[in-house]
Amino acid sequence: MEIQAINFEELRKYESFSSVAEMDKSIYEYIEFIRFDVPQSVIDVLLYLGRASLRCVGLSFMKQATIAKGTGYSRKTINKALKMLEAFGIVDSVRTKTKAGRPSVKIMRILPFCLELLHQRVTSYQVDEANGSIGLTLIEDFEPIIYESKKHLKEEDKQAANKDNIDDMSINELDSSFIPSTIVDKDFIQTARPFFGSAKIFKLWGIVKNVMKQAKLEAVTNDVIESVKESFKTTVFMYKADRIRSSFENYFFGVLSSMLGAAKRREVMSNGEGIFYNWLEE
Incomplete structure (x- = not known):
């Protein structure tokens, strides 16, 4: 040249x-x-x-x-x-x-x-790895419940009294109180429940666990859960402000990756294991 x-x-x-x-x-x-x-x-x-x-x-x-x-x-x-x-x-x-x-x-x-751009540019293959390409729909977009006549409901109630209903119900019909707090942090459930149903909250927590694994964070500490909640709230806000160009889960994954990366750095520094130095003069 x-x-x-x-x-x-x-x-x-x-x-x-x-x-x-x-x-x-x-x-x-x-x-x-x-x-x-x-x-x-x-x-x-x-x-x-x-x-x-x-x-x-x-x-x-x-x-x-x-x-x-x-x-x-x-x-x-x-x-x-x-x-x-x-x-x-x-x-x-x-x-x-x-x-x-x-x-x-x-x-x-x-x-x-630019942190916002860094969040938005998380590539789709990373989201696929972390979340199995699941799609999320905000609760306001759910189809409305169609109420049937009381007479018809009473007939169905009589039939239901003679059989178990659990096999006829989907996970989406369970409210968030059924989500085990031993699997999904209860603070995250409370934060997400106004926006998503049980199945979506459970799947969103799957993103959290995968990003934690990626960041080498083993325990859901107070610092971690606060970062998770802040990431979720940021994603909801940006979604409602029509600032997300990709998908809800893609943006959540990006924000969460940065937030938990920062949490990991705080953990490392608090343990005296990491001291930053001038990278450019290596």
Whole structure:
């Protein structure tokens, strides 16, 4: 690649940061929020892009082969890491032009840290892994109950008196008081019950347990449950504000991943096991 062929004056219009310090701050924040959720190769590639984005702050001209050589990973791993960084909204790509106006090289641009975007960009395959691709419908969208005549109901009551009803009922017909508190935290049940039925609350808790496993959190501590409740409330609010572009469970998964990641960091720091250092100068 001939660097002199690139129109740097035009290219600086795409700069995403006003200074290297500002870029470094965003990289630190990204690492803090994703390091428990992604392979180490993703962190290493982000750090490498940061070190290679100084001439035009936030913009890297490095080819995948160069990044692979510099980090020691294979081209396949580099490609996967870049795709993951782009999926999370951490980087994007820009097609540059020469001074003559002809298409030139494609560069990677590190984007300023944005927690909301990070939540929204959680990829669908992560949600599928965590929740089995289940769909959720808010309770206000449930079909209304159609009431039958009293006479018809009395006849059905007489017939029902002579048989067990449990096999004829679905889990959706059980109210939230039937959800075992030994399986689903009672505080979460109370928080979710105005919006979802029993089956949905149970499935949402499945997301919680999977994100806890991903974050290596074993116990449902007060810190964890407060993070879970806050994540749920945030998702409900954003859903009602029509700010969620994907699905309710996708957004909940993203918010929860960040919140429980922060909870894990607090746990590690409280145990004296982790001291942050300057990642960019590794």
